[in-house]
Amino acid sequence: MIKSFIFNEFQENTHLLISPTSHAIIIDPGCFYLEERRILENFIDTHFLTPIHLLLTHAHLDHVLGNAWVFRKWGLRPQLHPMDLHDLERLEQTSAIFNLKAEPSPKPERFLDSSDKITWSGPEIQIFEAPGHSAGSLCFYIPDWKSLICGDVIFRGSIGRTDLPGGNLNTLMKSIRNLFAKLPEDTILIPGHGPTSTIAEELGSNPFLR
DSSP states (O other): EEEEEEEEEEEETEEEEEEETSSSEEESSSOSSSSHHHHHHHHHTTTOEEEEEESSSSSGGGGTTTTTHHHHOOOOEEEEEEGGGGHTTTTHHHHHHHTTTOOOOOOSSSOOOOOOOOOOSSOEEEEETTTTTTTOOEEEEEGGEEEEEEETTTTTTTTOOOOOOOOOOOHHHHHHHHHHSSTTTTTEEEEEEEEEEHHHHHHHOGGGOO
């Protein structure tokens, strides 16, 4: 099961992967405000879930504003691609640009790439490297659920921005083409902002893919 929440002024999607044995993986905790954190905590508590991993698709500030709180609450450190470590370490400075006072993120538990495995009691999670929006963007594919947690790589009808440090349009388009070539067209795309889509829908209507 995948449960998503919309947090912070950037309307960021935070995701929970939930196993049949009530293990939970938190992906991209954008919960910045107290009420947002209460919403996530209450869902976890009322469903008797045990968070065991904190995964990041990338380390832009809107996706990591809750990292320090998640660490205090459940003792989880972020797992991300090493190319995004610089963004994670600059969270306080970057958030100040938007008049936000973010707490520094805890140091990573480990770095991830496409060769790594996520150990938990739920279905297999495959890791795809998909740079272009950020230098270290990752996507998490769950074959049994036909779902791809794709961060800000692609959205319904659009793609991730490439004008931030580490972004590159050609690299991003190559990443998207590689993902779409490897995955079934009925794969559900679960992005970091906005509604879900499918690979088939985006191939048929996304203007960036024509």
